Amino acid sequence: MANKTAVQATINGEDVEFLCEPHQSLLEVLRDVLRLTGTKEGCNNGNCGACNVILDGVLVNSCLVLGVEAQGKRITTIEGIAPPHGLHPLQQKFLEHAALQCGICTPGFIISAKALLDHKPHPSEHEVRHWLAGNLCRCTGYDKIVRAVLDAADVMAVEVSK
Amino acid sequence: MLRHTTNWVTKPANRVDGPDKANGAAKYAGDYRVPGQLVTRALRSPIPHARITRLDTSAALKVPGVLAVITSDDFVDHGRFGFPVADNFILAYQKVRYVGEGVAIVAAVDADAAEAGVNAIELDLEQLPVIEDMEQALRPDAPVIPDVVTEGSKKGQPNVCLTQIVRNGDPEPIIAASPVQLDQTYATPFQEHAYLEPEAVLSIPNPDGSVIIYACDQSPFNNRGIAAAVLGLPEDKVRVIQAIVGGSFGGKDEGVYQMSAQTAKLALLTNRPVGMVFSREESIIVSYKRDASKIRVRLGADKDGKLQAAKVEAWLDGGAYSAETVLTAWRAAMHLAGAYTYQAVTGDVHVLYTNNNYSSAFRGFGNTEAVACIEQAIDEVAEQVALDPIDMRLKNIIGKGDRTMTGATLNQEVGLRACLEWVRQKSDWDRKRREFPAQNKNARYRKGIGVACYFHGMGLGGEGVDFANATIAIERDNSVTLTNGLTDYGTGARTVFTLIAADVLGARPERIKVLLTDTETAINSGPTVASRASVVGGNATRVAAEKIAQLLTFAAANLFKCAPAQVLRDKEAFIGPDEEPVDFDTVVNHARQLGYVLSAHGRWQLPVIHWDFEKGTGTPYVGYTFGAQIVEVTVHTGTGRVQADRIWAAHDIGKVLFPEGAYGQLYGGITQGLGYGLMEEVEINHGYIHNVNFDDYIIPTAMDVPPIEATFVEAPFHLGPYGAKNVAEPSMLGVAPALANAVYHATGKRIRELPLTPERVLLGHALHNDDHGDNSRLWLGYADGLRKVRITQAA
Ligand code: FES
Ligand code: FES
Numbered sequence: 001m002a003n004k005t006a007v008q009a010t011i012n013g014e015d016v017e018f019l020c021e022p023h024q025s026l027l028e029v030l031r032d033v034l035r036l037t038g039t040k041e042g043c044n045n046g047n048c049g050a051c052n053v054i055l056d057g058v059l060v061n062s063c064l065v066l067g068v069e070a071q072g073k074r075i076t077t078i079e080g081i082a083p084p085h086g087l088h089p090l091q092q093k094f095l096e097h098a099a100l101q102c103g104i105c106t107p108g109f110i111i112s113a114k115a116l117l118d119h120k121p122h123p124s125e126h127e128v129r130h131w132l133a134g135n136l137c138r139c140t141g142y143d144k145i146v147r148a149v150l151d152a153a154d155v156m157a158v159e160v161s162k
Numbered sequence: 163m164l165r166h167t168t169n170w171v172t173k174p175a176n177r178v179d180g181p182d183k184a185n186g187a188a189k190y191a192g193d194y195r196v197p198g199q200l201v202t203r204a205l206r207s208p209i210p211h212a213r214i215t216r217l218d219t220s221a222a223l224k225v226p227g228v229l230a231v232i233t234s235d236d237f238v239d240h241g242r243f244g245f246p247v248a249d250n251f252i253l254a255y256q257k258v259r260y261v262g263e264g265v266a267i268v269a270a271v272d273a274d275a276a277e278a279g280v281n282a283i284e285l286d287l288e289q290l291p292v293i294e295d296m297e298q299a300l301r302p303d304a305p306v307i308p309d310v311v312t313e314g315s316k317k318g319q320p321n322v323c324l325t326q327i328v329r330n331g332d333p334e335p336i337i338a339a340s341p342v343q344l345d346q347t348y349a350t351p352f353q354e355h356a357y358l359e360p361e362a363v364l365s366i367p368n369p370d371g372s373v374i375i376y377a378c379d380q381s382p383f384n385n386r387g388i389a390a391a392v393l394g395l396p397e398d399k400v401r402v403i404q405a406i407v408g409g410s411f412g413g414k415d416e417g418v419y420q421m422s423a424q425t426a427k428l429a430l431l432t433n434r435p436v437g438m439v440f441s442r443e444e445s446i447i448v449s450y451k452r453d454a455s456k457i458r459v460r461l462g463a464d465k466d467g468k469l470q471a472a473k474v475e476a477w478l479d480g481g482a483y484s485a486e487t488v489l490t491a492w493r494a495a496m497h498l499a500g501a502y503t504y505q506a507v508t509g510d511v512h513v514l515y516t517n518n519n520y521s522s523a524f525r526g527f528g529n530t531e532a533v534a535c536i537e538q539a540i541d542e543v544a545e546q547v548a549l550d551p552i553d554m555r556l557k558n559i560i561g562k563g564d565r566t567m568t569g570a571t572l573n574q575e576v577g578l579r580a581c582l583e584w585v586r587q588k589s590d591w592d593r594k595r596r597e598f599p600a601q602n603k604n605a606r607y608r609k610g611i612g613v614a615c616y617f618h619g620m621g622l623g624g625e626g627v628d629f630a631n632a633t634i635a636i637e638r639d640n641s642v643t644l645t646n647g648l649t650d651y652g653t654g655a656r657t658v659f660t661l662i663a664a665d666v667l668g669a670r671p672e673r674i675k676v677l678l679t680d681t682e683t684a685i686n687s688g689p690t691v692a693s694r695a696s697v698v699g700g701n702a703t704r705v706a707a708e709k710i711a712q713l714l715t716f717a718a719a720n721l722f723k724c725a726p727a728q729v730l731r732d733k734e735a736f737i738g739p740d741e742e743p744v745d746f747d748t749v750v751n752h753a754r755q756l757g758y759v760l761s762a763h764g765r766w767q768l769p770v771i772h773w774d775f776e777k778g779t780g781t782p783y784v785g786y787t788f789g790a791q792i793v794e795v796t797v798h799t800g801t802g803r804v805q806a807d808r809i810w811a812a813h814d815i816g817k818v819l820f821p822e823g824a825y826g827q828l829y830g831g832i833t834q835g836l837g838y839g840l841m842e843e844v845e846i847n848h849g850y851i852h853n854v855n856f857d858d859y860i861i862p863t864a865m866d867v868p869p870i871e872a873t874f875v876e877a878p879f880h881l882g883p884y885g886a887k888n889v890a891e892p893s894m895l896g897v898a899p900a901l902a903n904a905v906y907h908a909t910g911k912r913i914r915e916l917p918l919t920p921e922r923v924l925l926g927h928a929l930h931n932d933d934h935g936d937n938s939r940l941w942l943g944y945a946d947g948l949r950k951v952r953i954t955q956a957a
Binding site: 031032035036037038039040041042043044045047048050077078079082087091092094095096097098099100101102103104105106107110128129130132133134135136137138139140141142143144145146 | 179360825826830
């Protein structure tokens with residue numbers, strides 16, 4: 001049994017301390033240690049985006065980040081973006097546009113889209129497609145996902161201006 | 163008489179499973195964790211074909227943390243299974259026939275212990291000659307792959323599993339006498355399903371010796387049947403619960419059944435829960451593919467382009483085990499010559515064994531391959547007679563009352579002409595067909611536009627009896643619980659069932675909950691395949707809901723003291739002769755007071771049709787869906803790179819019950835078709851898969867999918883609920899051949915081999931990577947040299 005390292009991080013706004021082995025990825029820590037299974041594994045090699053989380057404001061493939069690298073960082077996963085008892089506008093728009101089918105890619109897309117809108121509240125369609133090209137979806141053909149993100153951007157802009 | 167209001171069906175609706183999927187709460191089988199859960203690791207074959215001369219697992223059992231090891235010996239009849247041909251095993255028996263085939267599974271307390279256990283297993287393999295392609299499979303001296311007697315055995319070709327045929331007259335003399343003839347051979351690639359969720363199952367033992375299997379499977383009842391048989395248990399000792407499935411597209415049948423039986427056996431042996439989750443590499447190496455095909459098309463036409471006869475022969479690379487390719491071949495045969503009328507057609511589809519992984523169901527199920535080829539051939543004939551490709555099709559397509567290529571008379575509304583006309587007009591086809599060829603021959607970028615159309619038989623057809631069972635119950639809190647034996651693996655079927663029940667009952671969709679399919683609570687409905695959930699499962703739901711609706715009408719009539727026929731409905735309200743509305747809850751409560759039992763079972767079956775497999779004649783399907791697609795491309799003449807610029811798609815899928823869901827299926831199918839046409843090919847060299855993850859096996863991203871303009875031509879189908887047909891499979895059919903036709907329009911090069919990679923477009927052939935299996939061996943655990951697998955040459 002390898003030596004485990006104690007890591008402190010802020011996950012979805014909560015201070016968390018966990019033990020992890022040096023070789024464990026952040027994805028494994030989230031899913032197996034912290035049981036935040038909303039973050040999915042689709043490829044484990046940085047090609048599908050199903051595992052995406054936001055780490056100190058930066059979108060990352062959590063399968064390519066080590067658990068120990070989370071020390072002192074702030075992490076946002078799909079479980080942490082909705083207000084209590086509600087849905088984030090992106091989640092709401094994914095529902096309205098039927099932008100999800102099997103849903104396994106959905107957390108990754110929503111987190112990626114959130115990272116985009118955090119930096120760029122009014123992206124063009126091309127920017128959305130380009131940004132989301134790191135997320136694979138086998139069910140939807142992407143069109144509805146792109147519509148949902150653009151629509152959510154509009155709604156969020158209105159909310160901000162209020 | 164109950165009226166069919168449509169308060170919810172056909173209207174905008176949210177998926178019933180949407181919120182949980184959007185907020186990360188939805189649990190897939192790989193997300194499950196229960197106390198005491200063991201993990202597994204597999205010993206898999208590192209070579210494509212070998213005899214197992216020794217297999218000793220005793221040392222593995224002594225590894226600390228290892229609790230059980232299983233091989234084929236742990237199953238009844240060595241775990242033999244397979245329908246219609248029982249040539250497959252839960253774990254390899256006597257031979258391994260493809261790279262990655264499971265030989266033994268270790269269950270242990272953690273991954274390190276399981277891996278150490280696998281490394282302790284001693285396996286001796288005596289190498290056998292490898293059949294790398296279909297030509298080799300047909301050679302008289304070819305080693306025989308299957309251990310069952312095949313149809314081909316009688317003709318000296320034991321690697322021919324069987325041949326599915328169509329016999330509609332004799333095309334030979336008609337083609338010979340035709341002024342216009344075509345004889346071309348086309349090829350299609352192995353395709354990976356690439357569901358984003360790698361396979362996962364969890365088996366939990368019960369104190370009474372029974373077992374629960376949570377699986378990402380497509381058809382839980384088939385899973386239960388196989389598991390019970392190989393475990394030697396009665397079916398009621400095996401309960402299969404379908405977890406939320408992260409995509410399937412036909413891909414989560416046999417392979418997941420193997421995993422289910424393996425983990426169930428280990429759970430029973432150890433009395434501990436056992437989980438098994440594939441990595442992406444394991445998924446791609448081990449799971450089955452869409453078969454690769456070669457299809458020779460011979461057509462005869464008159465000089466005006468009227469098709470006269472077709473003779474088509476196809477060879478499908480079924481790989482090491484026949485799985486559902488036997489049925490795929492039948493469906494391919496039923497569609498080989500396309501949606502056209504002919505005087506005579508014959509078709510022969512041969513299923514061949516090779517050592518290339520194995521093939522089974524994948525969206526379109528044989529028709530994808532058939533359409534990909536015939537639709538290029540039709541363009542080639544059109545060119546010979548100087549007809550526009552759409553005019554060529556309009557001249558020849560089937561309509562109501564016509565005989566299809568199989569000789570059966572088409573007895574339904576046909577929206578195909580409308581589909582072709584819609585895409586023609588929307589895409590500005592006529593202008594583009596005229597203007598694109600006038601581009602400068604040496605231009606770096608050249609544009610082209612191409613079309614394809616298709617028909618697709620609905621449901622199982624001659625493959626089996628097409629029925630489904632649904633149950634419905636109004637609970638104490640007046641919510642409604644539905645079950646259906648047909649499942650939802652991401653398709654939206656649960657939402658469709660909800661909307662139908664809502665409409666028939668006059669109950670808000672929010673009241674209704676569709677349970678995930680559980681063999682203990684739902685009633686066996688056969689496999690969930692062939693896009694049959696909406697029609698067959700939807701009708702079963704309708705039948706069950708109508709029984710309850712009738713009781714509620716009686717209860718309301720009793721309340722209003724009027725005749726049942728006088729009760730009117732408006733959404734949830736019941737309205738009697740005095741026009742005072744009474745709400746749903748009041749009527750339900752009154753029905754209970756009257757002693758009515760508010761639960762019901764509905765069964766529905768498509769009319770039985772008959773196909774004679776020996777003669778190749780009969781009626782293959784009760785009906786068809788139709789569609790037409792146009793793709794506009796830009797080809798980079800220096801690199802051969804093809805970019806799809808725009809797609810137009812019109813599909814006759816009958817009445818659309820859940821529009822958002824149907825469009826989602828359509829875009830998704832078109833995107834898979836785009837991948838099939840442009841970039842997707844499982845490269846198998848010497849029996850080894852080269853592209854084992856998404857860095858090498860490329861599927862379309864949001865940047866690859868062009869704007870899609872789509873419509874549904876709703877020619878109502880008399881047997882469907884509300885006139886619905888199916889959409890899931892047909893949506894991908896036309897894209898690949900339309901792409902090939904567009905590339906020809908742009909470049910004048912007819913490729914005839916999919917996918918249209920830059921090499922093929924530029925050089926006319928593929929460049930193959932000469933991988934001798936390093937990738938596969940790495941991911942199967944052979945890289946560090948710790949496996950105790952000895953490989954010897956046959957003496
Ligand atoms: S699982 Fe991390 S990118 Fe696919
Ligand atoms: S919804 Fe299934 S992979 Fe995206």
